[in-house]
Amino acid sequence: MIDKRHKTLGEFIIENQSSFQYTSGELSKLINALRLGAKVVSHEVNKAGLIDILGAAGETNIQGEHQQKLDVFANEKFIQTLKNREIVCGIASEEEEDFISINSNDEQHQNKYVVLIDPLDGSSNIDVNVSVGTIFSIYRRVTPIGTPVQLEDFLQPGRNQVAAGYIVYGTSTILVYTTGDGVNGFTLNPALGTFYLSHPNLEYPEDGKIYSVNEGNYVHFLQGVKDYIKYCQEEEGNRPYTSRYIGSLVSDFHRNMIKGGIYMYPKSSINENGKLRLLYECNPMAFIAEQANGVATGGRTRIMDIEPTELHQRVPFFCGSKNMVDKLKEFLVKYH
Ligand code: P6P
Helix, strand or coil: CCCHHCCCCHHHHHHHHHHCCCEEEEEEEEHHHHHHHHHHHHHHHHHHHHHHHCCCCCCCCCCCCCCHHHHHHHHHHHHHHHHHHCCEEEEEEEECCCCCCCCCCCCCCCCEEEEEEEEECHHHHHHCCCEEEEEEEEECCCCCCCCCHHHHHCCHHHHCEEEEEEEEEECCEEEEECCCCCCEEEECCCCCCCEEEEEECCCCCCCCCCECCCCHHHECCCCCHHHHHHHCCCECCCCCECCCCCCCCCHHHHHHHHHCCEEECCCCCCCECCEHHHHHHHHHHHHHHHCCCCCEEEECCCCHHHHCCCCEEECCCEEECCHHHHHHHHHHHHCC
């Protein structure tokens, strides 16, 4: 009997295929494509420290190979692995201005899914050896199967997602995903190239003592956000809270989901819609947060109820432990 703690991602997918609301094998193909991409990118990201030996992006390395920027590399690898699986009819990526249409040549593979991806979020942190990540969001297409994918297949509200997840390339590489039946985390054993179930049934603690926001933007925030930050810093009850901000969404999100906390990227006088992208950052993280008994809001609207209007649109993003987000909302509603 395999110890549950050592279940592989492949075994987990097979065991849980029945709870995935679509035909058998489709989830496996989708997650397997992302799993392969994660392993390839993890290997490359972990080499980044050797960049002065291997040659910086845009130069040729000691083997005379052209060194790609890692976010360009990650984008190409995920697109390639998804295309090869004959289940995806379209891909939207932070690295691509427009969506990519994938037409199946094989009548029987009428590709039903679209994937939206941030192939390497936080890539500016690579040069200083800070964790970065990949974020993905999966929908069923809404236009007729067998026809070219359309923009409306991508501009779906987050509540329509069939799966979402992220990969953190940190002290270890961990893949966390949901298909609407809870959240589970899998850690890569690089020696074997196998992901093992390391974080079953991830859930936010209802309360937390960590707040994550770029306080360098404090002067630009709306009054309600300013007042909430001051609330976090007051000496009262279990406060002051701890301020933790890595500057990499996947890492800040992952820590707060495990320990309890709130992540904020508000709109401000310099970012009128905030910074984070709705379709391939906020929606997938919101799906995971809600599946982990957390909350994700734009301030007045549940993130997953926002009706998208464009592929790369930005929205304000507040996400974390339920009681902390509820308290934030009390401050926001006072002013806005
Ligand atoms: P700032 C990385 O660029 C990112 O998209 C998120 O991963 C991160 O949380 C945020 O932006 C950091 O932005 O403006 O605080 O540097």
